[in-house]
Amino acid sequence: RGKRAFIAGVADDNGYGWAIAKSLAQAGAEILVGTWVPALNIFESSLRRGKFDESRKLQDGSLFEIAKVYPLDAVYDTPEDVPEDVKANKRYAGAKNWTVKEVVESVKNDFGTIDILVHSLANGPEVSKLLSETSRKGYLAALSASSYSYISLLKHFLPIINPGGASLSLTYIASERIIPGYGGGMSSAKAALESDTRVLAFEAGRKKRIRVNTISAGPLGSRAAKAIGFIDTMIDYSYTNAPIQKELNAEEVGNTAAFLASPLASAITGAVIYVDNGLNAMGVGV
Numbered sequence: 001r002g003k004r005a006f007i008a009g010v011a012d013d014n015g016y017g018w019a020i021a022k023s024l025a026q027a028g029a030e031i032l033v034g035t036w037v038p039a040l041n042i043f044e045s046s047l048r049r050g051k052f053d054e055s056r057k058l059q060d061g062s063l064f065e066i067a068k069v070y071p072l073d074a075v076y077d078t079p080e081d082v083p084e085d086v087k088a089n090k091r092y093a094g095a096k097n098w099t100v101k102e103v104v105e106s107v108k109n110d111f112g113t114i115d116i117l118v119h120s121l122a123n124g125p126e127v128s129k130l131l132s133e134t135s136r137k138g139y140l141a142a143l144s145a146s147s148y149s150y151i152s153l154l155k156h157f158l159p160i161i162n163p164g165g166a167s168l169s170l171t172y173i174a175s176e177r178i179i180p181g182y183g184g185g186m187s188s189a190k191a192a193l194e195s196d197t198r199v200l201a202f203e204a205g206r207k208k209r210i211r212v213n214t215i216s217a218g219p220l221g222s223r224a225a226k227a228i229g230f231i232d233t234m235i236d237y238s239y240t241n242a243p244i245q246k247e248l249n250a251e252e253v254g255n256t257a258a259f260l261a262s263p264l265a266s267a268i269t270g271a272v273i274y275v276d277n278g279l280n281a282m283g284v285g286v
């Protein structure tokens, strides 16, 4: 039987989550996605209306299928955690069972188990503020949406990930080098995510022989990145200064994810893998 993957953080065809879904589908996996509740309607209707058909094309010309789209808000673990104003919000009221625990229960009821878990989501409400001007609330919100969300997903999925499976997240070099503009505690959130990758690799490895890695990706003009505001500058900077002077294609991150999730990577766990045209290795811009 082919493998089954759950990819959290797909709401259009521009981001890394979509590219990873496509590469995994190309490699023969069955694809389930988790879509942020407020983005659910537009994503599903765009899918239905064929808006993504061009980017759904696999090498043989067929279109890859998403077996099921689950509404998800990864900042809430259980229904008890959801505040009244969110429950009442009309963008949330139309969807059901979108807390992490409920999504995993639904996946279990629908499919039984998965083999691959991908976390491709981040959010920092104060990302455009300097770290030194970030509020406690904004900082904790960045960590909740971008770091703890991964712990929560892995914790709840672990019982239904088949032994030998793999888990992946997406990180950014602002965790270890100064990237002015990536503020609001987002740099801290990525540092936590990378550290957690090591500890979770140990725990999931010993428990179920599941591998846990994170991809440190170069800049991509996704919806989330455009919202931060400096993505075009980062893409230009990378093009000018990286060892390989070319645009970074989301597919290159997708293909790395497919490799890391496959038996070809059977001894790789707890790692931060750079997919950035080598920019991380530079000491100065030239």
Ligand code: NAD
Binding pocket: 008, 009, 010, 011, 012, 014, 015, 016, 017, 035, 036, 037, 039, 072, 073, 074, 075, 119, 120, 121, 122, 123, 145, 170, 171, 172, 173, 216, 217, 218, 219, 220, 221, 222, 223, 224, 225
């Ligand atoms: P994207 O917009 O395609 O993906 C982010 C997704 O997160 C969106 O679909 C959004 O709806 C979802 N999301 C936000 N809050 C959520 C929540 N509470 N619950 C569920 N989903 C939620 O953008 P992307 O840039 O491809 O981001 C994917 C990952 O890649 C993120 O972890 C990001 O930090 C990382 N990354 C991006 C870049 C880049 O330059 N774009 C570089 C390195 C790492």
